[in-house]
Amino acid sequence: MGHREDLLDGAKRCLLEKGYARTTARDIVAASGTNLASIGYHYGSKDALLQQAFLALTEEWGHRVGPADGGQEAREEPSADPYERFHAVWDQVIAAAAASRPVWKLQTEIVTRLDDDEKLREAIKEPQREGRLGMAEAFLGLDPEADPEKARVAGLLCQALATGVMIQWVVDPETAPTADDLTEGLRIMMGERG
Structure with a gap:
């Protein structure tokens, strides 16, 4: 690995x-085992490096928790039960x-810093938009290229739900929702009973 990769890995660990x-x-x-000059040379600034490290961490998280098939199975099997897929994810x-x-x-x-850090806000806008589409694909099996608007609005809902679940797990893991809770809640919202 070169200094650029070493810096990114070191920044991720520090974050x-x-x-x-x-x-x-x-x-x-x-x-990272590098030197101060390497940060400026490879990333321009510490903040730019931290932004890249943050984006890399969130992308890695998405790959770790998303379905192993990347949504392919649900697209190939249109009759797949959406509640089962939702629960599995x-x-x-x-x-x-x-x-x-x-x-x-x-x-x-990071969210608490956005009002005071316009560069950080700008750096995460596009990855956030891409993340929504990725969530629509991974969580619901929607192909963003086949139906971009459907994937966009479904991704907005998935992202809102993920943020809420995340906060609940950070605040109180003992009462945070399970996959069963979320699936049953979705069924109730849709007017169904499990």
Whole structure:
């Protein structure tokens, strides 16, 4: 690995251990085994490096908790029960809740910084939009290329639900929702009973 990759890995470790606000350039250098000049050379600034590290962490989280088939199975089997798919995905997300806690805490911290950090806000806008489409594909089996508007609005709902579940798991894991709870809640919202 070169300095660029070492810096990114070091920044990711620092973000998970210390958070965004408390991570210094010296912390990143110590964690990566590089030097201060490397940050400017490869990323332009510490903040730009931290933004890239944050985006990489959230993308890695999505790959860890999303369906292993990336939504392909549900697209190939249109008769697949959407409640079963919904339950299976949330079961994976919630099973990883304890391991995901550092990423969720970091996401919460990032949101609190957006009013004061326009560059950070701009850096995460497009990945957030892409993430919505990815969630619609992974959680619901929707193909964003085949029906972009349907994937967009379904992704908005998935993202809102994921944020709410994340906050509940950070605040009180003992009463946070299970996949069964979320699936039954969805059935009730849709006017059905499980």
